[in-house]
Amino acid sequence: MSTPAHIKDIEDAAARVRQSPHDYVKVALTDIDGLLRGKFMHRDKFLSALEDGFGFCDVVLGWDINDQLYDNCAYTGWHTGFPDTPVRIIPESGRQIPFEDGCWMFLCEFADAAAQVCPRGVLKRVLGRAAALGFEVRAGFEYEFFVFAETLASAAAKDYRDMVPVASGNTGYSLLRQTTLSPLYTDIFSSMAAMGIGIEGLHEEMGAGVIEAALQVDGALAAADKASLFKTYTKAVVQNRELIATFMAKWNTKEAGQSGHLHLSLTADGGATNIFHDPRSEHAISDTMRHFIGGQEMHMAELTAMVAPTVNSYRRLIPGLWAPTDATWGIDNRTCAIRALPGSPRSQRVEYRVPGADANPYLVAAAAIASGLHGIEQRTEPSAPQTGNAYDRDHPDHLRLPSDLADAGQRLAGSAMAREWFGDVFVDHFAASRDWEARQLPMDPAISSAEMARYFELI
Numbered sequence: 001m002s003t004p005a006h007i008k009d010i011e012d013a014a015a016r017v018r019q020s021p022h023d024y025v026k027v028a029l030t031d032i033d034g035l036l037r038g039k040f041m042h043r044d045k046f047l048s049a050l051e052d053g054f055g056f057c058d059v060v061l062g063w064d065i066n067d068q069l070y071d072n073c074a075y076t077g078w079h080t081g082f083p084d085t086p087v088r089i090i091p092e093s094g095r096q097i098p099f100e101d102g103c104w105m106f107l108c109e110f111a112d113a114a115a116q117v118c119p120r121g122v123l124k125r126v127l128g129r130a131a132a133l134g135f136e137v138r139a140g141f142e143y144e145f146f147v148f149a150e151t152l153a154s155a156a157a158k159d160y161r162d163m164v165p166v167a168s169g170n171t172g173y174s175l176l177r178q179t180t181l182s183p184l185y186t187d188i189f190s191s192m193a194a195m196g197i198g199i200e201g202l203h204e205e206m207g208a209g210v211i212e213a214a215l216q217v218d219g220a221l222a223a224a225d226k227a228s229l230f231k232t233y234t235k236a237v238v239q240n241r242e243l244i245a246t247f248m249a250k251w252n253t254k255e256a257g258q259s260g261h262l263h264l265s266l267t268a269d270g271g272a273t274n275i276f277h278d279p280r281s282e283h284a285i286s287d288t289m290r291h292f293i294g295g296q297e298m299h300m301a302e303l304t305a306m307v308a309p310t311v312n313s314y315r316r317l318i319p320g321l322w323a324p325t326d327a328t329w330g331i332d333n334r335t336c337a338i339r340a341l342p343g344s345p346r347s348q349r350v351e352y353r354v355p356g357a358d359a360n361p362y363l364v365a366a367a368a369i370a371s372g373l374h375g376i377e378q379r380t381e382p383s384a385p386q387t388g389n390a391y392d393r394d395h396p397d398h399l400r401l402p403s404d405l406a407d408a409g410q411r412l413a414g415s416a417m418a419r420e421w422f423g424d425v426f427v428d429h430f431a432a433s434r435d436w437e438a439r440q441l442p443m444d445p446a447i448s449s450a451e452m453a454r455y456f457e458l459i
Helices: 010-019 043-052 112-116 119-132 152-157 175-180 182-194 220-240 287-307 361-378 405-413 416-422 424-440 449-455
Strands: 024-030 036-042 054-057 084-089 095-097 103-110 136-148 199-204 210-215 244-246 262-268 329-331 338-341 349-352
Touching (some): 010 103, 036 043, 036 220, 043 054, 043 084, 084 112, 103 112, 103 119, 103 220, 119 136, 119 220, 119 361, 119 416, 136 220, 175 182, 175 199, 182 199, 220 244, 262 287, 287 338, 287 349, 287 361, 287 405, 287 424, 361 416, 405 424, 416 424
Antiparallel strands (some): 024 036, 054 084, 084 103, 095 103, 136 244, 199 210, 262 349
């Protein structure tokens, strides 16, 4: 296993690339839907762009997952001529791709005016406000994904019907399955480790061929970077083994959905102090943690579009299938949208359980963190914690999550809290993009072949 790179600055990045046997470097940006869009760049071009950036056509902020142009956005479109927009290379994101002979790749972010709608830029602004409040944010993503003994061609040829999972039956946590699939598990583990993406745990989940990965905790921005890379490169690892993985929220109505949960804590002193932990309080929940939960609960419904961004997302948010339907919280309660996890000063945290595996990790983190910080600022008290089965209870209307993407997008557009924290330009643009997305597919009772073709591989 190769040792992951730890790039310190621009000079370090330039030195590593100059030493590379490759004449090219990969650069990548995250679009609105969370897809990594990028290109191979010649070494000389890359080195010149490290200091001053480079131009990238802003169409990647103005089209959908199938490269179809939004018809309702003011930020970019035919009316702007789709100009190049400045992009900044992130030196410290550099890593070598182990299954591409050590080719270097670097993440980038949109700069100047485009930073207003850049998903990574949105999260950075939220974290800037967290820092101004005296908080450091620690985060860890969890992803579930199904793996099939198919190729993209074979799945499409059978219209995504009767696909063969890589393992059969419901065998959650099965050591037998993990053993028989150990070459795949090892490949994912080692490939991610070589790229500096630590996996805390990898195991068989409930469902035929479903795997869950818990990524190691990190600062929130680095955690989102790694989550974005994990989704893309796990799909690549799997496809390189003549298999295929999907992160869509719900590929089959008879199977459980695929989550993309986010664990969060607020710290200080370089992570030495967990601000969520107060040993004098019940469950060691500090006032800050309680207000953070209160803000998440209060604003969850209006921010749902950011964490459930596709038509398919709402097939997962149904009672009794391990996904929340209301903005509830409880102590270590997996029937709730917010799972408070009391523990030691090191482990005390909240788990934000609404997002599916299909969501953009930068926007998931931005929504979950901003709503919690807003709760701290406003000293928002949460409702009473749920005990037992939260699905069996009636909850107030303001806690009910949207039932479809169109409704979710409209609620986001009307959210004063979202506009305060993310800016009018982002909210208008993202809400319009969700209106477009909702119009591309009817929400039929059955998952159509068009829905599968749209989301199965790319999302």
